[in-house]
Amino acid sequence: MSQQVRKRGKKSTTPIENSNNIIDETYLIKKKKVTIQDNTKENELKYYIVLSFITALAFYLRFTKLGTPDQVVFDEVHFGKFASYYLERTYFFDLHPPFAKLLIAFVGWLIGYTGKFKFDAIGDSYIENNVPYIAYRSLSAIQGTAIVPIMFMTMKTLGFQVPACLLASVIVCFDNAQVVDSRLILLDATLILSVALTMFSYCKFSTFRKQPFTQNWWTWLLATGVSLSCVISTKYVGVFTFFTIGLAVVHELWILLDYQKGLTLQDFSKHFLARLWALIVVPFIIYLFWFYLHFAILIKSGPGDAFMSSEFQETLLESPLAQNSKQVQYYDQITIQHKDTGSFLHSHDHVYPLRYEDGRISSNQQQVTCVDVDNAEQDPNNQWEIVPIKAEDDGKRGKEVNTNDIVRFKHVGTGGYLLTHDVASPLKPTNEEFTVVFDEKIESRYNETLFRLRLSVPGSSPKKQNQKKKVKTLATDLKILHMDTVVAMWTHDDELLPEWAFGQQEVSGNKKIQDKDNVWTFNKITNLDKSDPRSKYIPKEIKTMPFLKKWWQLQGLMFHHNNQLSSSHPFASQPDSWPLALSGVSFYNNNDTKKQIFFVGNVVGFWLEVCFLSIYIGIVLADQITRRRNYHLLSDKARSRLYNTLGFLFVGWSAHYFPFYLMNRQKFLHHYLPAHLIAALFSGGLAEFICSNNSRDAVNVNPNIKKFKMTLLVGLASLGIIWFFFYFGPITYGDTYLTPDEVKARQWLDIKLHYAK
Incomplete structure (x- = not known):
């Protein structure tokens, strides 16, 4: 090892110790200098040209053949039904918070639908029952499309170049599982969009950390809180997103607490209270608002009555069913x-x-x-x-x-x-x-x-x-x-x-x-004789109940029934099978046409993410071991990017994935999609890190070499991802008949497709 690489006796500056943010110091300094090439108008134009292109692709993939199949598919039987109950103002019970379901019902209300169809069974015809299912599915498709440009802008905000932004976006844009979930009347598109908005907002907030309490600082801090509220108000697994942002905030506050930062305890308290208000109090208030709206809309007796206390049931108007009940x-x-x-x-x-x-x-x-x-x-x-x-x-x-x-x-x-x-x-x-x-x-x-x-x-x-x-x-x-x-x-x-x-x-x-x-x-x-008092309808007296008492009762029931979901399911899977797309779920199959929709991830994209996650662990271990022997192979800028920016994304993936190992309830591949989103951001970032020259002693490195390596890597990865997407397209869209041999050719390890015989 040359003396140029091996430097003994020199005290190194650890980026983690000197940075209180997920974005490395060097990038923030460069961002302020308008003379730097990365921030020229020409370079900005490249970002937005590629952004427009990948957004258009996402729009096409999610909206094409949106009406296929024209039957109730998988969990549309639940969430379409709940929208109908909202439109009829009939009380129902569900395990998930109301935000995303209210959005679906809002679409139905906008187009004047009455909610007469109840989505009773998978396979029921939308056409025969005159259901505006394309409008409902369009909500998911719009949200699924928006995820891709938000990811691209997140990568740009973190200081990554166009190829890295593109790779991260391509992984999600052409992921079969993400596309399926963005084309049906489900909650997952809302959940994943909310996670993407949270990551983008917090990254944007971090760029203004040296301008505390300014308008931009407050705007993006509050935007993070609102996005967090949307996550937890859609599904309770949103708590993992809170955990991700919470770790980043704790790390930042820990740095600010250092007396060398020059902050008084009074100033530190302001920082702490600002984050407490924006990231905890405001999200909780918004979260309560959706439940308030939920109770305000559902004023009639309905199928959810039996779950609630008799005191709660006394607050509901009698439905026609209840009026005729004796x-x-x-x-x-x-x-x-x-x-x-x-x-x-x-x-x-x-x-x-x-x-x-x-x-x-x-x-x-x-x-x-x-x-x-x-x-x-x-x-x-x-x-x-x-x-x-x-x-x-x-x-x-x-x-x-x-x-x-x-x-x-x-x-x-x-x-x-x-x-x-x-x-x-x-x-x-x-x-x-x-x-x-x-x-x-x-x-x-x-x-x-x-x-x-x-x-x-x-x-x-x-x-x-x-x-x-x-x-x-x-x-x-x-x-x-x-x-x-x-x-x-x-x-x-x-x-x-x-x-x-x-x-x-x-x-x-x-x-x-x-x-x-x-x-x-x-x-x-x-x-029943006419003289019998039961033959006469007497409207019941409607009583009142405090909102917080209603909310607390419903909250307890939701958590209880969530924990009861431990029964077996033919397509349930364990978390160890998710990162490599070893499991899937049959969403739809038509015995007459032999067409099917099978929910499975893009194997090329999933495996690529696992490779990058493994490489990252190797790089971090190698860096820690070499530094123990006083070998400083990485530059300070590279280490800041490795531990702060990429470290934040790695922690985000871990926080959205590993907690599922502790759960006893039913688990499915769709639970991995938020983690998959963050892993895609991470993969784009690590790809650029690997292709860059991160050596402490790098001088006069030809930037064209970096561009060539990055272009080659992104090009090959994108080709593989896009090929797999279209190869599995027939079972993603459910619009094409496949022969048994063609079905068998698409069998992937333990995935069991229909009509393989």
């Missing part, structure tokens, strides 16, 4: 409707055949089926009298039915009692047969006629399911559990009974009582 009492004759299929519980004076087609023997007793008919209450065969158990049967009417009650059901049409027993059902041999038993057998089979009414609240705890609550028609979701054999009454329409049952739906006892399709409602009371 308290069920014993000896009421009711129709019972299956929630999933919409069919009504039915029985008739026909028996099961002694032997089924497969040779199995039945009970040869009266059939119990389900029928899909209009005006079901007009047929006594669809009517059931709800009767109390003997111990509580005083023969008097007027006693209310509650959830968790044990009851019996008497068939109005034939006079028998509903029963299930340990006999295999006709179509599902693993399930139990339902039948009707008559007076002469009731005494001996009494226990087999007992059913418990279990409250059904999706995702709720057993304690909540076992609570006692008044049973109302239309409004109370129930699981009807058999006391003797512990099965749930269930029906299905995927296969109908043969001609001996007139092609009606089978009713059977499902041993998997937690299945979500075991749910029934009491639809209508058919023997």
Whole structure:
């Protein structure tokens, strides 16, 4: 090692110790000198020409074929539904804060949509239901497009040259996962745009750090706070963005606390309070505002009522459903409707055949089926009298039915009692047969006629399911559990009974009582007399509840149900598979056209990011080791760029990625996209760092060499990223039929695509 490189006895100046910012000192000095080539009008023009070009590409990739497919895709079933509830002002419950959902609903309101379509099932047609889905998707496409130029300007603000800005932008612009999430009615485009705005605003704020409390300083500090609020108001994973900015702020305040900076404690307190106000208080106030708007809009009773306390429910107007809902009492004759299929519980004076087609023997007793008919209450065969158990049967009417009650059901049409027993059902041999038993057998089979009414609240705890609550028609979701054999009454329409049952739906006892399709409602009371007070509608008294009390209650429920998302999912994945794009999610598949949308990252871009992240760790370790031996290989400018600018981005990626290892809830590839965004910024920056001459003793280096190396690296990387994007384009846009061989050619490690056979 030459003496020029090895310098012993010289005290080095560590950039981390002398800089209180993510942007290195040298760049800030250069920025102020209008005579430096980088800030000439000609160089600025290059930035904006490339910026315009990459923005146009982002716009094209996200808006092209935006109407394909014209059906409900993946989680559009949730967020489109929530927009409809907002437009109808009907209360609902969701795990995520309201900001992004309010934006979607605002688009619907702008174009005059009423929200009549409820996005009930994946695959439902938008065209047939006259849904303005392109307007909804355009919101995501606009946000997804805006992410790319904001990234470019972030890199420019950090002092990187045009090729580095371009590489960072290309990685996200042509990423298949980012494009898919920017073309559908989802929350992710809003989340990622908010993260990008936060990074840009804080970087911009840092350029004015030597002009504290000026207008520009305050503008960009507050812009950072507003952007942070948008992140956390979209999804709670936005806390990772707070953590990223928080670490940078703590580092900056730690430097300012140094007495050598010449700040008095009073001046330091001003800096601390300014950041506390702009980055904590203001974001929290904005965060609360979205919840205030949420409660102000959702004033009608709706599907979210069951999650909230009775005190909260008293603040809501009754919906048409609630107005028609009646308290069920014993000896009421009711129709019972299956929630999933919409069919009504039915029985008739026909028996099961002694032997089924497969040779199995039945009970040869009266059939119990389900029928899909209009005006079901007009047929006594669809009517059931709800009767109390003997111990509580005083023969008097007027006693209310509650959830968790044990009851019996008497068939109005034939006079028998509903029963299930340990006999295999006709179509599902693993399930139990339902039948009707008559007076002469009731005494001996009494226990087999007992059913418990279990409250059904999706995702709720057993304690909540076992609570006692008044049973109302239309409004109370129930699981009807058999006391003797512990099965749930269930029906299905995927296969109908043969001609001996007139092609009606089978009713059977499902041993998997937690299945979500075991749910029934009491639809209508058919023997309600006009003299009965229940026949008259009396508007309920609307009560008030303090906003903060509402917010606190909802906040607790949101966190609780978020933590309950631990069930398995066929496309759930672990964080270790995300950086290398080893996992994906099936968003859409059409069995008729054999087209599909599969959510997966651009493998070239993802792997490139991992390479740069690994190289960075190697460079930092090498620098630390050599400096321990007093070898100062990097210049002060290079070390400042390595530890401050690139270090900030590396910490940002880590803060958005590693915390997922601590979570027990369901995780999917889309959780990695904010980290992927920051990794793209980091990759563009490190690419320029590698291609630059960062040696302490560099003199008279030909700048054309740096430009050539950077142009070659960016060109090759961009070609690979763009090629992969278009190669996977058919399963990104879901617009092209692929043969099984073409599908197989796109299989990537553990990714399992549809129609590969």
